């Protein structure tokens with residue numbers, strides 16, 4: 001991971017989204033009951049997954065040193081190259097030969113969530129695979145600042161002001177006890193800040209994720225050690241990808 005990854009073509013995520021949406025429609029008509037239920041549960045989820053099996057690790061949308069100094073290339077090498085890859089590899093082993101083998105990642109997450117304790121290992125790995133791809137896209141070099149247009153208006157309507165939103169998001173990220181995530185989501189007409197523990201994701205709670213920040217220690221410890229609040233503040237001010245959030249908001 002010392003060599004920077006080539007920037008991913010701008011159309012790659014759109015192409016994956018198209019494939020995932022297309023697959024959702026095709027599978028909903030013919031798949032097993034668990035899969036049909038999963039497809040129905042996530043009709044508007046942001047699709048960050050793939051073409052059919054095996055699931056592949058999506059390319060980073062930037063070079064591995066592009067988020068430095070907030071997130072170093074060394075952190076990326078472990079977080080993306082080891083942790084994210086391991087979630088994906090584990091999930092691939094679990095879905096191999098099952099009726100989920102050709103599902104989209106969103107469908108696997110939904111089916112595993114519906115499967116309860118028996119599917120907890122599959123849920124943990126599939127949800128983490130989805131959460132991490134969403135996280136990489138929630139960050140961008142030269143990010144931060146302030147959103148525009150409809151997204152800014154909705155933030156101001158839901159939180160009072162953009163600064164109030166920043167305070168609430170930072171508080172969620174700082175106070176999530178142990179491992180987890182802070183999210184900006186759309187829940188009905190309102191935008192909300194929520195936090196989830198471990199692999200939990202708003203995808204399975206009827207909310208549309210717009211942005212996320214990973215607050216597992218593996219996301220920041222090499223760069224910030226125990227100073228999670230400093231990582232959170234720097235990521236909000238310098239890395240948040242508001243164009244990605246606006247695109248997610250605009251999806252039906």
Ligand SMILES: [Fe+2]
Pocket residue numbers: 079083132214216218219
């Ligand atoms: Fe992570």
